[in-house]
Amino acid sequence: MRIGELAAASGHPTRTIRFYETRGLLPEPTRSTNGYRVYTGADADRLEFIRNAQTAGLTLTEIASIIHLRDAGTAPCSHVNQLLDAKLADVQQRLDQLTELRSELQALVRRGRTLDPEDCTTNDICHILRPLAPT
Amino acid sequence: MRIGELAAASGHPTRTIRFYETRGLLPEPTRSTNGYRVYTGADADRLEFIRNAQTAGLTLTEIASIIHLRDAGTAPCSHVNQLLDAKLADVQQRLDQLTELRSELQALVRRGRTLDPEDCTTNDICHILRPLAPT
DNA sequence: GTAAACCTTCCATAACAGGAGAAGGTCAAG
C-alpha cells in the first residue's frame, strides 16, 4: 500500500501521515525500490488508534508515549490509565473555570438588561463591565 | 504621571501599557518635552476597565471595540450586551463539549479499571482506547 | 557619574496539529 492509498483508507492527508512518522507515531515504513513508502494494514490500524486516542483528548505527544511503550514490548495499560486520569482531572478543572465564567457572564448579562444606557457616563467607559460583588 | 508610575498603580508592566496603546486600548498619551509618555487618572481608570473586561472573558480586540464606541461618543451598552451574549453562548458551547469529553473520559477510565492488561494484544496497541458504544 | 527609568523597533514565545509551496524524481497510459 502506498501513502496515497493509506491516506484514502484512513482519511488522513498524505502530509499528515508523513508528519506522524516524524513524530514517532508511525514506524518508518519500508520503501520500494523507487523510494516510495510502503504500508501494511498495521499502519492503517495504528492510524485508527491515533484517531481514537485523539477523540479522548490526548495530544499527539501523549499518544506517542503510549505507542513507544507498546513498541518497547510493554503493555501500556497502566500508563494509559494514568494519562486518562490526568486528562479527566484537567477537563474537570477547565469545566470548573468555565462554569465560574458562565456565572459571571450571566450576572453581567442580567445587569446589562437592568441598567439604563442613559446612566452610562464617559469616565466609566461602560457601566456594565464593572466588578461583580463576590457571590 | 509617567509610564512607570502608571504601571505601578495599575499592576500592568510598562511593556503591556505600550502594547495596549498600539492596540488602540489606550489613547496616545501626551508627551513631555523629553518624549516621555504622560498619563492621567483617566488612563488608570481605563486600565482598570480593561482588566474588568478581561475578567469577563473578553479579548483585547473586543475590549477595543467597546472603547472605540465610547470614544466615538456612543454609549457602548447595547454593543456590550451583544458581546456578552455571544461570549456566554460561546462559553456554553465549550462547556457542552467539555462535558461530553468528560463523559467519554469517565467511561474510558471505568473501562481501564475492568480490563486486564493480559488481554491487551500488540495489534490493539491499547485495548482501552477504543471507540465507545454510542451512549 | 552611574544606575535606573525611559525611548524605539523588531523578533520570539507558548501550545498544538498540521498546511503551503518549491523543486524535483517516477510511473502508467495514450
Place this chain on the structure above:
DNA sequence: CTTGACCTTCTCCTGTTATGGAAGGTTTAC
C-alpha cells in the same frame, strides 16, 4: 514521448492571544 498522477525532501507558515526579550540609545535622579 509526454502528460498527469503519484511520490520525494526541504523549509517555512498558519492561527490564536497576550505579552516578553533583546538591542541600542537618551534622560533623569541621586
